[in-house]
Amino acid sequence: MKDVPIGSTGSFTLLVGPQHLASQFKDAILPPVFATPMMVLAMENAALNAVRAFLEPGESAVGTKVEVEHLAATPAGHWVRAEAEVVGVEGRRLRFRVAAYDEAEQVGAGTHERMVVDLDRLESRLASKRLATPVLPPTRE
Template sequence: MKRISTGTIGRFTLVVRPEHLANRFKDSILPPVLATPVMIMAMENAALNAARSYLEPGESVVGTTVNIQHLAATVVGQTVTATAEVTAVDGRRIAFAVSASDEIEEIGKGTHERMVIEVARLRQRLDAKIARLADTQAAPR
């Protein structure tokens, strides 16, 4: 990875659609509002966008820590803008201050960390895990 500076900012925008709502995939009695995991996804994508241009070919960043407050509800049709600012870099670990707002107010804030990984190496580890899983499922009980 190329050196990324603190203060680097990434953004991600999402128009809230019915499939993003808490009452669609969590609890059907909830009002039709943006689900917290979807807001977090927008924040994670903003962090990815902050780091993207600093990655070498074959590298990516994966989330390792999320500490988020969901502050306000957002309804279908509103636009959520998530922002991530690099606050620290320690080797392959990148820390971010993240926030999300709709057209009216701030809806979430917190911190997030991502780790730079080599995609091919991760794929090898996953293939080995899949093989181990297949072995455990094939073993007689």
Template structure:
């Protein structure tokens, strides 16, 4: 099936940082600040949701690549958000520009790639 998605699709995913989102709790560091893996997950969610409603029934996307810089720390209690914009398509491969911010500054940036899948075929291939 041919999937045509328009360049420029955008989405913003947001949350408030809790202790469960920290590097210390996640196991990715000792500091009680927003963990890099949590930031990347927020970016992935924004990218997924940017195209989700534009896909045919039974189709979704899976992450295949992340190239992210975590450029500034964020304290517990701060609001954070990730913005994703579809900037390139190559058949079923999708490339997103992603950025993350807290209430005061940009905290992360990079690119994220996803691949469009037929959910049933994908799951059957794992059996």
């Protein structure tokens, strides 16, 4: 990984469709508004876009922590823009301030962390895990 400057920014824009709504994505009883997990997805993509240029070939940055507030509802057909700013770099750990906006207002805010990983090493660990871990049946509660 190249040095990542504090203050580097990235964004990600998403047109809210039916597949992004809480009522479609999680439970039909929920109102037809942009789902929080979809907001987190947009924020994570913005953070990755903020550091993509600093990654070496064979590297990526995977999410490790998210702390966000969903501040306002967004209906289908509206655009959501997520923004991320690098606020800390500690070795391979990257910290971000994240926010999301629709056309009318800020809809989310928080912090996010990502870890720079070597993709070959990660795939090797995953391959070992697939071989070593039995498939467990779902539990009923």
